[in-house]
Amino acid sequence: MKKKEKITIHDIAMEIGVTASTVSRALNNHPRISPATKKMVLEAAKAINYKPNRIAAALRHGKSKLIGIIVPTINRNFFSSIVRGIEEYANARDYKVMISQSYDDYRKEVETIDALLDARVDGIMVSLGKNTHSYAHFDAVLQKGIPLVFFDRTTDELTVNQVVIDDFASAYQATHHLLDQGYRHIAHFTSHMKIKIYLERLRGYSQALRDYGIPFDERLVVESNMQLDGGQESTRFLLEQGLGFDAIFSASDYAIVGALQELKKIQVKIPQEVGLIGFSNEPFTEFTEPALSTVDQKAIAMGQTSAALFFEMIADDGKPKAMVKKTLDANLIIRSSSSRIS
Amino acid sequence: MKKKEKITIHDIAMEIGVTASTVSRALNNHPRISPATKKMVLEAAKAINYKPNRIAAALRHGKSKLIGIIVPTINRNFFSSIVRGIEEYANARDYKVMISQSYDDYRKEVETIDALLDARVDGIMVSLGKNTHSYAHFDAVLQKGIPLVFFDRTTDELTVNQVVIDDFASAYQATHHLLDQGYRHIAHFTSHMKIKIYLERLRGYSQALRDYGIPFDERLVVESNMQLDGGQESTRFLLEQGLGFDAIFSASDYAIVGALQELKKIQVKIPQEVGLIGFSNEPFTEFTEPALSTVDQKAIAMGQTSAALFFEMIADDGKPKAMVKKTLDANLIIRSSSSRIS
DNA sequence: CCAGCAAATGCAATCGATTGCGCTAATATA
DNA sequence: TATATTAGCGCAATCGATTGCATTTGCTGG
Numbered sequence: 122m123k124k125k126e127k128i129t130i131h132d133i134a135m136e137i138g139v140t141a142s143t144v145s146r147a148l149n150n151h152p153r154i155s156p157a158t159k160k161m162v163l164e165a166a167k168a169i170n171y172k173p174n175r176i177a178a179a180l181r182h183g184k185s186k187l188i189g190i191i192v193p194t195i196n197r198n199f200f201s202s203i204v205r206g207i208e209e210y211a212n213a214r215d216y217k218v219m220i221s222q223s224y225d226d227y228r229k230e231v232e233t234i235d236a237l238l239d240a241r242v243d244g245i246m247v248s249l250g251k252n253t254h255s256y257a258h259f260d261a262v263l264q265k266g267i268p269l270v271f272f273d274r275t276t277d278e279l280t281v282n283q284v285v286i287d288d289f290a291s292a293y294q295a296t297h298h299l300l301d302q303g304y305r306h307i308a309h310f311t312s313h314m315k316i317k318i319y320l321e322r323l324r325g326y327s328q329a330l331r332d333y334g335i336p337f338d339e340r341l342v343v344e345s346n347m348q349l350d351g352g353q354e355s356t357r358f359l360l361e362q363g364l365g366f367d368a369i370f371s372a373s374d375y376a377i378v379g380a381l382q383e384l385k386k387i388q389v390k391i392p393q394e395v396g397l398i399g400f401s402n403e404p405f406t407e408f409t410e411p412a413l414s415t416v417d418q419k420a421i422a423m424g425q426t427s428a429a430l431f432f433e434m435i436a437d438d439g440k441p442k443a444m445v446k447k448t449l450d451a452n453l454i455i456r457s458s459s460s461r462i463s
Numbered sequence: 464m465k466k467k468e469k470i471t472i473h474d475i476a477m478e479i480g481v482t483a484s485t486v487s488r489a490l491n492n493h494p495r496i497s498p499a500t501k502k503m504v505l506e507a508a509k510a511i512n513y514k515p516n517r518i519a520a521a522l523r524h525g526k527s528k529l530i531g532i533i534v535p536t537i538n539r540n541f542f543s544s545i546v547r548g549i550e551e552y553a554n555a556r557d558y559k560v561m562i563s564q565s566y567d568d569y570r571k572e573v574e575t576i577d578a579l580l581d582a583r584v585d586g587i588m589v590s591l592g593k594n595t596h597s598y599a600h601f602d603a604v605l606q607k608g609i610p611l612v613f614f615d616r617t618t619d620e621l622t623v624n625q626v627v628i629d630d631f632a633s634a635y636q637a638t639h640h641l642l643d644q645g646y647r648h649i650a651h652f653t654s655h656m657k658i659k660i661y662l663e664r665l666r667g668y669s670q671a672l673r674d675y676g677i678p679f680d681e682r683l684v685v686e687s688n689m690q691l692d693g694g695q696e697s698t699r700f701l702l703e704q705g706l707g708f709d710a711i712f713s714a715s716d717y718a719i720v721g722a723l724q725e726l727k728k729i730q731v732k733i734p735q736e737v738g739l740i741g742f743s744n745e746p747f748t749e750f751t752e753p754a755l756s757t758v759d760q761k762a763i764a765m766g767q768t769s770a771a772l773f774f775e776m777i778a779d780d781g782k783p784k785a786m787v788k789k790t791l792d793a794n795l796i797i798r799s800s801s802s803r804i805s
Numbered sequence: 806c807c808a809g810c811a812a813a814t815g816c817a818a819t820c821g822a823t824t825g826c827g828c829t830a831a832t833a834t835a
Numbered sequence: 836t837a838t839a840t841t842a843g844c845g846c847a848a849t850c851g852a853t854t855g856c857a858t859t860t861g862c863t864g865g
Contacts, residue, residue, distance in 0.1 A: 129821055140845050145823055155843060176522045176583050177821035180850050185518060187561075196547045196762075201538040208537070208564055217561050217582055219529075222550060240559055241518050378750050404745075408720050410752030420538075471851055482815055487853055497813060519851035522820050 128172065133165045148173070179241070188218045188431065189237035191247040193225045193274075198403050199420050200248065203272060206424020207246065214432065216243070225250040231258040244268040244431045249276060254315055268434040272427045273418070275317060282434065282445045284427045288318045291416045291451035292325025295370050295398045298414075298453060300333045302462050304368035304396045308341040310355050310376045322372045322400065340364055345376060352379025360387075368396035368459070374403040374415055381409060381458070397458040411457030419449055470514065475507045490515070521583070530560045530773065531579035533589040535567045535616075540745050541762050542590065545614060548766020549588065556774065558585070567592040573600040586610040586773045591618060596657055610776040614769045615760070617659060624776065624787045626769045630660045633758045633793035634667025637712050637740045640756075640795060642675045644804055646710035646738045650683040652697050652718045664714045664742065682706055687718060694721025702729075710738035710801070716745040716757055723751060723800070739800040753799030761791055 130144040139158065146154045147162035165171075179185045188211050192200040208218050219242060223230040230250045237245055238261060245262055249271065256279050262269050263281070271283040299307050309326045312319045327337045343358060345351030352375060359366055360383075371377035377399035381391065389395050391411055399406055399415040406413040426447055433445075472486040481500065488496045489504035507513075521527045530553050534542040550560050561584060565572040572592045579587055580603060587604055591613065598621050604611050605623070613625040641649050651668045654661045669679045685700060687693030694717060701708055702725075713719035719741035723733065731737050733753055741748055741757040748755040768789055775787075 127821090130823095131821080141822075142824080142846080143844055145821095146844085149823085151824095153843060158843080172581060174522075174583065174821050175581055176518055176527060177850090178823075180516075180518045180522050180852095181821080181823045183850075194547065195537070195550070196540055196543040198538055198540065201543040204562065205536065205538045205564065208562060212563065212578075217563070217578070219559050220546065220550060220562050221554070221559070222547065236554075236559070239514055239517055241516065403747075405747030405750045408723075408747045408751045469851090472853095473851080483852075484816075484854080485814055487851095488814085491853085493854095495813060500813080516851050519820090520853075522822095523851080523853045525820075 128169055129174070130171070132169060133162060133171055136165045136169065137161045183241075185241045185243055186216050187240065187242045188216055188428070189221065189240065189242035189245045190218055191221045191223055191230065191233050191237070191245070193248065193250055194222050195220060199273075199401050199418060202420030203248070203424035203427070206421040206426075207428045208424075209421075210425045210428035211431075223247075223250040223253075225252055227252045227255075234258045234262060238262065238265070238267075242267070243435065244270070246270040246272060246427050246431065248272050249274040249316075251313065251316060268431050270427050270430050270434075272423055273318065277317065280444050282430050282447075284423055284430060284447045284449065285318070286418050286423065286449045286451040288321035288451075289325040289328070291400075291453060292322035292370070292372075293329045294325075294453045295400075295414075295416060296326045296329035297333070298455065299368045299370060299396050299398060299459060300329065300335070302368075302392075302396055302459060305335060306338075306341070306364070306366045307335075307368040307370055307396075308343065308359055308364075308366040310343055310345060310347070310352060310369060310371035310373065310380070312344060312347045312372060314344075319372055326370055338364075341366060347371075347373035347376050349375050349379045349382075352376030353383050354379075356380040356383040367394065368398075370398045372400050374399035374401045374406050374413065377413060377415075378405070378409060381413070392458050392461045396461065402452075402454055406454075406456070409458075414456045414459040415454050417452040417454050419451060423449060470511055471516070472513070474511060475504060475513055478507045478511065479503045525583075527583045527585055528558050529582065529584045530558055530770070531563065531582065531584035531587045532560055533563045533565055533572065533575050533579070533587070535590065535592055536564050537562060541615075541743050541760060544762030545590070545766035545769070548763040548768075549770045550766075551763075552767045552770035553773075565592040565595075567594055569594045569597075576600045576604060580604065580607070580609075584609070585777065586612070588612040588614060588769050588773065590614050591616040591658070593655060593658060610773050612769050612772050612776075614765055615660065619659065622786050624772050624789075626765055626772060626789045626791065627660070628760050628765065628791045628793040630663035630793075631667040631670070633742075633795060634664035634712070634714075635671045636667075636795045637742075637756075637758060638668045638671035639675070640797065641710045641712060641738050641740060641801060642671065642677070644710075644734070644738055644801060647677060648680075648683065648706070648708045649677075649710040649712055649738075650685065650701055650706075650708040652685055652687060652689070652694060652711060652713035652715065652722070654686060654689045654714060656686075661714050668712055680706075683708060689713075689715035689718050691717050691721045691724075694718030695725050696721075698722040698725040709736065710740075712740045714742050716741035716743045716748050716755065719755060719757075720747065720751060723755065734800050734803045738803065740795075744794075744796060748796075748798070751800075756798045756801040757796050759794040759796050761793060764791060 130141045134141045134144045144162050147159045195201055211218050221233040223233055230253055259279055269281050271281050275283040275285055311323055330337050343355040345355045369380050377397050384395055391397060399413050402415045402417040406415045472483045476483045476486045486504050489501045537543055553560050563575040565575055572595055601621055611623050613623050617625040617627055653665055672679050685697040687697045711722050719739050726737055733739060741755050744757045744759040748757045
């Protein structure tokens with residue numbers, strides 16, 4: 122139970138009567154090693170069940186083959202799906218991923234960056250916390266030349282590669298769809314305006330209204346925490362104001378469920394009287410009554426794209442290319458909650 | 464942009480005129496270093512912005528401070544919440560977690576174990592894939608003395624510490640609740656019978672029936688993949704068989720949503736005509752119409768407990784204790800789908 | 806005043822793999 | 836046949852931190 126037979130390249134070197142250097146080169150398929158020797162090494166390695174020590178290798182050439190990921194919280198379908206995408210892509214290339222959560226806490230985010238740096242990750246991908254309005258903690262990352270990728274919750278205040286969906290276009294589409302369905306007094310649920318994705322969605326929403334010749338009414342734009350309770354509160358607020366809205370486009374699925382609940386509570390018919398559209402395509406949107414229209418953010422693809430970007434960055438190492446910004450198309454998913462014209 | 468000023472203990476040693484040994488000891492708060500020197504070292508370290516290289520340290524003393532986690536898929540609330548629990552607990556103790564997914568694929572699981580071993584993780588926590596019926600790939604882990612913890616999807620065929628919820632008791636409770644509500648023909652949705660948790664839930668289900676004096680009817684137990692479509696199929700199957708069930712206790716939330724959809728499609732009233740209970744407390748169960756009763760598996764707590772178990776194992780290293788099996792209490796959450804007596 | 810001991814630090818090996826440089830022998834070129 | 840090449844491999848340093856053992860310095864007690 123405690124047999125610590127550490128098998129190293131020296132063991133296999135001894136086994137076949139060469140030096141560790143040769144074994145190392147053979148294992149790495151170095152051109153200056155004869156095919157015969159390579160074969161012997163490989164066989165001996167297999168025979169004595171040799172496992173390379175990545176830590177030693179990492180120390181030597183400064184590459185840990187580790188990618189650090191920071192998300193606000195992992196137990197949210199959107200983020201865990203992104204992580205899934207990254208993991209898939211990275212694993213296939215012999216990289217492992219390390220997860221950290223910021224809990225939308227600025228301080229925790231700073232600490233985590235530090236921890237990842239300590240762990241000597243080869244790259245960092247992050248989705249910014251909601252309260253992150255200063256970016257000095259990324260300076261160290263950039264300065265060390267460690268590839269950094271922002272996904273979804275990004276910022277333009279830093280010259281960093283990023284992967285986002287087309288928030289503007291999808292918000293535009295969603296709003297347009299509501300207009301097509303005959304809704305004319307469309308409210309919008311949004312979050313703190315410091316975050317770009319919410320700004321973009323608001324922009325798409327108002328642009329769609331404008332293009333349709335509908336005046337933008339700022340009283341119909343309600344800020345909240347974008348959670349279930351936030352959606353409930355925002356809905357009650359709208360009702361109390363008596364502004365007579367007939368649809369809601371929410372920048373979050375959670376908030377739109379809150380709205381759905383509040384409206385059903387007072388017998389408002391969805392979608393006949395009020396149309397609803399959320400954002401993110403969380404799994405539960407399919408299961409509500411009625412099912413909620415929403416925007417699919419293609420989380421897994423976003424993860425894969427982020428990972429791909431990382432590998433591009435390390436491929437042409439040295440040549441610092443201009444900032445790359447990949448925008449993925451999102452998908453408006455139309456379900457019952459916004460379909461009153463059949 | 465390419466300033467690679469690698470700062471090591473040697474730099475700080477030179478700075479204050481001592482050797483690296485002293486710096487190392489000072490940094491690790493070794494008792495044989497004078498307080499004065501320690502102070503100098505700490506200050507110098509801060510001054511030149513020294514960051515310890517964990518990789519070098521890991522190589523030296525064989526500890527990577529990394530915990531490997533294997534889950535079938537990360538983008539399932541239950542698993543991502545467990546990961547969250549583990550990450551929280553581990554992070555607070557200066558350990559990082561590495562995520563891998565098995566996709567319920569046996570081969571991938573084997574490869575992943577190997578990859579984690581390569582990465583020299585200090586411990587491994589896994590939730591077995593659905594198709595894993597052989598456990599030889601864990602031998603290497605055990606033999607190397609690397610702490611291994613199974614959570615949720617475990618097996619007794621290996622002497623490994625595990626953390627589970629009381630599947631039997633919670634299934635018993637759920638079934639009992641249905642009986643209390645007056646349902647008498649309770650069907651059960653389950654999965655492949657090789658997995659212990661499903662066996663346990665089935666056992667709890669049948670025991671509850673027995674204790675209530677209701678005969679167990681195996682025709683009411685339906686196997687499926689436990690996904691949405693599986694639940695739909697199982698429901699249609701039951702309906703076609705014309706067995707006259709009046710409730711379903713499903714070992715999965717996804718399958719019970721499938722049942723809900725099928726039943727609503729043919730105007731069956733929930734919970735008046737048929738009562739439903741799922742398992743896992745996935746977020747969407749709260750949002751369906753009616754809201755689904757389910758069993759809360761306390762995922763975050765399970766993650767924390769698993770992590771705690773790991774730290775116990777490395778604490779008294781060497782002394783191999785007997786196998787520890789922690790069983791957490793689960794929580795029956797009663798919502799509308801099973802409440803017809805008010 | 807000196808042996809004796811403890812406190813504080815230095816020395817050097819080590820963890821395992823990698824790699825620049827050098828050496829040897831074989832093949833090629835003149 | 837003598838020299839220039841090149842293939843194939845060994846030597847030894849290196850990555851950065853850790854640690855057993857040795858050494859130095861300072862202090863105590865006789």
